[in-house]
Amino acid sequence: MAHGTMSRRLVLRMTALVALVAIFLSTLTALAMRQILVSQLDTQLQATAARLVGQGAAQGRPPTGGGPGQAQGLLYYVQGSGGFVQVEDIRGSLGSEVSEPLEALTPSHQPSDVFLPRLGEYRVLTTQVGPMVVVTGLPMASITASMWGLIAAAAALTLLSILIAFVAARSVVERSLRPLARLATTATQVSALELGSGEVAVPVRVPDADADPRSEVGQVGIAFNHMLDHVEGALAARQRSETQVRQFVADASHELRNPLAAIRGYAELTRRERSDAPPTTAHALVRIEAESARMSSLVEDLLLLARLDSGPALAASATPLNQIVADAVSDARAAGPQHQWSLVMPADDVIAWGDRYRLHQVVANLLANARTHTPPGTHVETALTVTQDQAVITVSDDGPGIPPEMVDRIFERFTRGDASRARQHGGVQSTGLGLAIVAAVVAAHQGTVAVESAPGRTRFIVRVPPAPLP
């Protein structure tokens, strides 16, 4: 009964059906049996009545009963001129309560049932003999006793058949539903698989024994296996096309690096050598240099993201975060002398398990944002703390904050604020990829990054797992 309501319902219904049939058959048998016994009694009654009436006629007086050899409990009545007279009763004299129901009978050729107080059920035949009405009765006690015996036996058999039906139905239902339970197990295994991303396979299938086309459950098993094949194929196709796209982005970024470097180099060269160029040309050359620098950093970012996407290609080792954070803050201080930079960190080394260059890039990107997206004079505080199971780096500033509608997708690619504002604060290098790289690197370290922002207070919180103890 472990398989829930369906098997329980099936077993109960099958048992109920058997019970109904058994009860119906027992009732029919009992009725037929009674019919047979009553007709036997009737035959006996007819014979007895004929004999008694014959005896009475021979003796020229009303027939008597109760002679030796007569059936026990025989009732024998004759009607005289003054109404019914009880001539003889082999059990002794009976009162008027017995004679009254008998007096009410009318002569007929068919025996009938009558209930006599103190004596019980009787089968009586009422015959007209000349002026007399003779009632002959035989007790039904033996029939009643047989009927009770029969009913008891039938009830016992009915109960037994219900019990057998229950046990049999249970084992049959359980046996036929067992493949369904195995199917459910397979489905549960599939649902536990990580199919979201990456190279995935669906190694689970319904076993051949449960995929037999001749049974209904087997057909479900076959359909289920087909579905799994299909899902596996679709996932593989998705993975192939994702890989292709990533490879394309990586290749394209890589290929763009060299021509960009050349453009930058030639622009710089021309600007230096042609100091007599007209101001518009000089301006154009400066712009070419700046934009190609921006494009180079965009291409570098894209390349890095494409590599991070295609799997964590981290050169992980035990990395002291104190040094990384201190270096990044000192670089930021040099790049943004107009901001106020401060650093809080414990005296002891905080060691994380990770890629030192990538982690440096995370802190550098956050500090670059705090520099380029806030006005001069903004105070930027970098803090390094360590908890039981995490190293935490926070970068907080008291700048204008991130617009609320942007906060939710700030870590998505190409999300950036108002470009003019960024540029106004000297953020020429805005690509909208800086925080996407932060998120990807931190995720590759099995860490998390979060942001809280309100005007006057913006804080990025990076958590990475610490290095395992040696």
Ligand SMILES: Nc1ncnc2c1ncn2[C@@H]1O[C@H](COP(=O)(O)OP(=O)(O)O)[C@@H](O)[C@H]1O
């Ligand atoms: N400290 C900050 N204060 C205000 N805005 C910020 C801050 N850091 C990031 N932002 C906003 O988030 C956007 C996305 O940042 P990022 O992904 O680094 O791209 P980018 O710096 O190239 O614009 C930025 O354009 C800016 O609008």
Ligand SMILES: [Mg+2]
């Ligand atoms: Mg940035």
